[in-house]
Amino acid sequence: MVYGSTPYNPDTSWEAEDRVIRQAAGIFAPEPPVELRNQARVHLWYEEHFGEACAPLGSSREAIDRFACKTHAVGVRLRPDDTLEIYAPYGLADIFALRVVPNPMQNNRATHEAKAARQIALWPELEIIPWPEAP
Numbered sequence: 001m002v003y004g005s006t007p008y009n010p011d012t013s014w015e016a017e018d019r020v021i022r023q024a025a026g027i028f029a030p031e032p033p034v035e036l037r038n039q040a041r042v043h044l045w046y047e048e049h050f051g052e053a054c055a056p057l058g059s060s061r062e063a064i065d066r067f068a069c070k071t072h073a074v075g076v077r078l079r080p081d082d083t084l085e086i087y088a089p090y091g092l093a094d095i096f097a098l099r100v101v102p103n104p105m106q107n108n109r110a111t112h113e114a115k116a117a118r119q120i121a122l123w124p125e126l127e128i129i130p131w132p133e134a135p
Contacts, residue, residue: 012041032122039063052107065089068108069115070101099127 017038028034039060046054057063060075067073070090077085086092094101100119102112109131116128 010040012038012044014041017041032119050108050111054106061087061089066106066108067103068106068111070103071095071099072115073103097127098123098125099129101129102131104132 017036020038021036024034024036039057039062042063043054043056046052057066064073064075064087071094073088073090074092074095075087077087079085090101090103100112100116102109112131116126120126120128
């Protein structure tokens with residue numbers, strides 16, 4: 001995830017998000033797929049998509065903390081001096097170990113499993129850690 005010096009784009013309209021998605025489509029290669037989402041609008045569609053409510057997020061970092069897979073919880077910001085700032089609340093070790101690890105902070109089991117299935121099809125060398133079973 002790319003996160004900026006402001007928490008995220010405060011324009012929560014679908015049109016604003018769609019504009020950025022269309023711009024990015026011309027920049028990124030088709031594979032692997034890149035999904036852009038304005039984290040300020042997640043609460044507007046989360047319940048319909050995932051079946052439970054989600055409070056508005058206060059920042060992109062808060063969104064990254066809640067990603068369904070800890071492995072994906074990485075943000076990069078370009079600083080004014082052209083250096084990169086990395087935000088990785090769960091570290092980078094799992095990325096380099098080719099391990100996809102669930103993040104049970106929210107009830108995202110289905111998302112973790114769907115993402116893991118898509119990724120293992122692209123990169124069969126991945127190790128997929130299953131969602132933890134409830135005690």
